[in-house]
Amino acid sequence: MIMPKETCVSSTNAATIDRSLTERYAQTMDAAQEQILLDRIRSGDETGFEILVKQHADRVTRLAWRLLGRRDDAEDLAQEAFLRLHRALPKFRGDSRISTWLYRTVTRLAIDQMRRDRLRQRLFFSRRHVDDPDPVDLASDPRANPARDLRTREAMQRLQSALADLSPRQRAIFTLRHYEGLPLKEIAALLDLGEGTVKSHLHRAVTSLRKELADFHEERS
Amino acid sequence: MTKTTCLNEQDLTLLYYGETPDSVSLLEAHRHIKGCPACQQRQLQLERTMQALPQRPCELDPHYATRLTARVVERIPRRRFALPAVAGGLAAAVVVFSFTFWKPEPLLVTHNAAVHPSAVTENTPSPDIDLLENLDLLRELDTLSELTGV
Numbered sequence A: 001m002i003m004p005k006e007t008c009v010s011s012t013n014a015a016t017i018d019r020s021l022t023e024r025y026a027q028t029m030d031a032a033q034e035q036i037l038l039d040r041i042r043s044g045d046e047t048g049f050e051i052l053v054k055q056h057a058d059r060v061t062r063l064a065w066r067l068l069g070r071r072d073d074a075e076d077l078a079q080e081a082f083l084r085l086h087r088a089l090p091k092f093r094g095d096s097r098i099s100t101w102l103y104r105t106v107t108r109l110a111i112d113q114m115r116r117d118r119l120r121q122r123l124f125f126s127r128r129h130v131d132d133p134d135p136v137d138l139a140s141d142p143r144a145n146p147a148r149d150l151r152t153r154e155a156m157q158r159l160q161s162a163l164a165d166l167s168p169r170q171r172a173i174f175t176l177r178h179y180e181g182l183p184l185k186e187i188a189a190l191l192d193l194g195e196g197t198v199k200s201h202l203h204r205a206v207t208s209l210r211k212e213l214a215d216f217h218e219e220r221s
Numbered sequence B: 001m002t003k004t005t006c007l008n009e010q011d012l013t014l015l016y017y018g019e020t021p022d023s024v025s026l027l028e029a030h031r032h033i034k035g036c037p038a039c040q041q042r043q044l045q046l047e048r049t050m051q052a053l054p055q056r057p058c059e060l061d062p063h064y065a066t067r068l069t070a071r072v073v074e075r076i077p078r079r080r081f082a083l084p085a086v087a088g089g090l091a092a093a094v095v096v097f098s099f100t101f102w103k104p105e106p107l108l109v110t111h112n113a114a115v116h117p118s119a120v121t122e123n124t125p126s127p128d129i130d131l132l133e134n135l136d137l138l139r140e141l142d143t144l145s146e147l148t149g150v
């Protein structure tokens, strides 16, 4: 299992990611406030940690949900990421922001989980976790238009299935770029990969998705 | 018609995401597309497909963060409260063990120390060092308790 470490990314890379993530999400907590909170936690004040979790809970879970495709798995993964953060805080030097650390940890944990799921699928010929629709997606919204709801659901299932056929790394890179809007340079830094490798993974992911969804798009247009 | 050759698929993908293509500069790429109907068509097709991908809203209710925080915190105190109990037990065991097996050798230590001063630090188990080692052991309890799920 990959153990995310705060020191995995150089401070230059970390600074680039921090700046960008901060701009993108307009964090309510600036670096100075975060530092004060970290000092509180280090001095034994656990309420500081609660504030930190609450602050990042939604974003971390959404990222995990987009990466894994299922909400229940995403919640478990988010929980694990925060527990790891709690253990890592005494060693946290402040080279990177908490949001960057969490992004990196969640992405790597998700890739690990996708790899385990694929292995399980190969060993037991099981398709669970791979292209099963997310039960949350299937829950119908009473306000929704039934016909449109059905089309959206079908599109979602097709996408989910196509994403499941990508390699875990391709899927993570595609999700981070397409859905999270992270520049490839940042994705490369998060995953400790060269930018060229990330570009190539993204292209392969897009090609594969276009191929898998081609007939669906033709039918719809 | 432009002088540059048509863009490859990867460069078109990178352009779609606002990234710099690999084989040509951004300026060259845009200049080529502007003058090449074939690449314009390919770019349009790519855009259509990508924009048709369903969005995943991943909506969470307003109380989700509070619930998750409670779940996370619930898992932390258990470890925190269990640790002193385990540490206390182990410390007591260490003390009993030390008293049972500690063999004082004052004469030998004095003699060795007199002849070879360094022998004291190299050969004689110092109670202070023992204590430090035990403290290190206690520090490892954090890891042990995580592993055992205490």
Ligand SMILES: [Zn+2]
Residues within 6 Å of the ligand: B005, B006, B007, B032, B033, B036, B037, B038, B039, B040
């Ligand atoms: Zn062309």
